[in-house]
Amino acid sequence: MRSKIDYEAVFRTAPALSAVLTPTLVIVAVNDAFLEVSGHRREELLGRDLFDVFPPNPAAPEDSEQQGAQMLRTSLEQVMTARRRDFMPLQRYDVEVADRPGVFEERYWSTVNTPVLGSHGEVRCILLICEEVTDFVRALRRSGAACEQDSLALQLQTLNDQLRRAHREQRETTSALSEAIERQRRLVQDASHDLRNPIAGLLTELQVALSDPGIDLQEILRKLLRDAERLNDIVTDLLALARVDSETRxxxxxxxxxxxxxxxxxxxxxxxxxxxxxxxxxxxxxxxxxxxxxxxxxxxxxxxxxxxxxxxxxxxxxxxxxxxxxxxxxxxxxxxxxxxxxxxxxxxxxxxxxxxxxxxxxxxxxxxxxxxxxxxxxxxxxxxxxxxxxxxxxxxxxx
CATH class of the missing domain: 3.30.565.10 (Histidine kinase-like ATPase, C-terminal domain)
Known part of the structure; x- marks a missing residue:
């Protein structure tokens, strides 16, 4: 007999730090490992914005902590847009000490963000999974006197820089895709809005012509021609707009x-x-x-x-x-x-x-x-x- 899996228990006891976020980045679930490392109680986290609970460290170097927070936010937005898992490069993201507001501890993380899709392909929530690598980074620093370790640290830094560049390029691509989708949405909206009136005019004139056998056909034809010319002008404008928006040179x-x-x-x-x-x-x-x-x-x-x-x-x-x-x-x-x-x-x-x-x-x-x-x-x-x-x-x- 097949036993029923308690997925909630599996999530709660998983060794990796895990959190479930809404599409608006509000925390709705965290596992025990997340609570242990963050130093917060569950009730202090649930229902709050992720970046309100874990704000960037204002005292950290600008190119580390601020970039780490921005990279995390961008990764989550990218998961929402592309609806695909995103593996983030190793990054520094300091954590505020739970009982000492304004005091931060230096931390390093390897993070994976995964969308959970609904029946219609929409993103219902995001699963954030982190592995803390702070001890590993500190070990590299302590062994800096040895050339081999220096070389390893340099290789790690080089790899991390490459991952950051790849992440930036991916972010730019995602941004361009989002802009293209927005341009297409606006084009469809413009078309539906602007074509409605002249089409309604054509339909009205045709219905009048069919219902009144004594109508002046020449006058009706002149009105129809004006509406057709208006339709042609609008379609020409929309086609020109589509060419501009699609950047087809x-x-x-x-x-x-x-x-x-x-x-x-x-x-x-x-x-x-x-x-x-x-x-x-x-x-x-x-x-x-x-x-x-x-x-x-x-x-x-x-x-x-x-x-x-x-x-x-x-x-x-x-x-x-x-x-x-x-x-x-x-x-x-x-x-x-x-x-x-x-x-x-x-x-x-x-x-x-x-x-x-x-x-x-x-x-x-x-x-x-x-x-x-x-x-x-x-x-x-x-x-x-x-x-x-x-x-x-x-x-x-x-x-």
Whole structure:
């Protein structure tokens, strides 16, 4: 007959220091070895944040204790994100004496953090297991007079440095992965939000056309065309945003800005008059497709706000090439000059003039500028708005 295993008893009596943490790093269980080494009672630990119970030693060398605390926190966050076990390099992490607040004992640890997953793959808790190696480190120090032990200590330090570098690289990779996941989440959110209204408009017009046999089909078709154009504009913006967020770089080449801007202005449909002052021989190294999107978004924004005219200027201001788009609308208050570049932020004037806008155009334009090593910002301008793009001037080596 198979006997039932008492897993709680196994955990409690395990020789390695063990603790169970919630995803928010609150201690919910510790074993006897953990209590013995930490010097705390169980009730002093349960329900408390791990780093509140074991704070970094403020008197320890900055490159040891502070780094150890940061490495532990990063490892736990990485376990949450990747949902995989993480083996930490040997590290110093001093422990506060239980009955002497502010007094720390120097300790060294080898730690493994393991996620415990739920039925849907979510991290339900984290199992932290430590092996204390303080005595081993001290033994190496005491035997420092012997060359063999010095060599061993040096090898241990070298190995530990290598592990720290690997841990740092892994942390950077995890951070990049988290950022990519966040960009993807925002893209899906933007898409669902911005596509909802024009799709609802299309459905409404189609339902009206089907239910009323005497409807003016030409008028319905004109409304449907406007909604379809709005959908196309939003999808174009979202695709541009996806290209920027995924960091997929298209081929870049030398662009003569005056020629490029002139061609783009010729392609635009009739609308608000556009005046241009384009200095020749101002060159940048960039993607033609993305630069066209950047300029198109600035012109569309200017068209939305201009009263009578838009102006486009190209000049050289070494080490930058400068492209400016100005309009004679109401302008942008100083407090909003950064906010207009936030995704989906739209000032009241823009919502009134163009209720179906996505609020992504300026955000996309700025991200394209940054991708090419440049800056896009709203500058002070009397009698309207002024957007300034600065990109590095292309040098002779690009020609």
């Amino acid at each position: 298209e081929s870049e080449r030398l662009i003569e800005l005056a020629e490029f801007v002139g061609e783009e202005l010729d392609r635009r449909p009739p609308g608000t008059p556009v005046l241009s002052r384009l200095d020749p021989h101002v060159c940048v190294r960039a993607s033609v497709i993305r630069m066209a999107r950047l300029l198109g978004n600035l012109l569309t924004n200017a068209e939305r706000h201009a009263h009578t005219k838009i102006e486009v200027v190209v000049t050289a201001d070494p080490p930058d090439a400068v492209l400016e788009v100005l309009d004679d609308g109401l302008g942008i208050p100083p407090e909003d000059r950064e906010r207009v570049f936030e995704r989906r932020y739209r000032r009241e004037e823009a919502r009134v003039r163009d209720p179906g806008g996505s609020g992504l155009g300026l955000s996309i334009a700025r991200e394209i500028a940054q991708e090419h090593g440049g800056r896009l910002y709203a500058a002070e301008h009397y009698g309207g708005a002024r957007f300034v793009l600065r990109l590095p001037l292309a040098t002779e080596r690009y020609r």
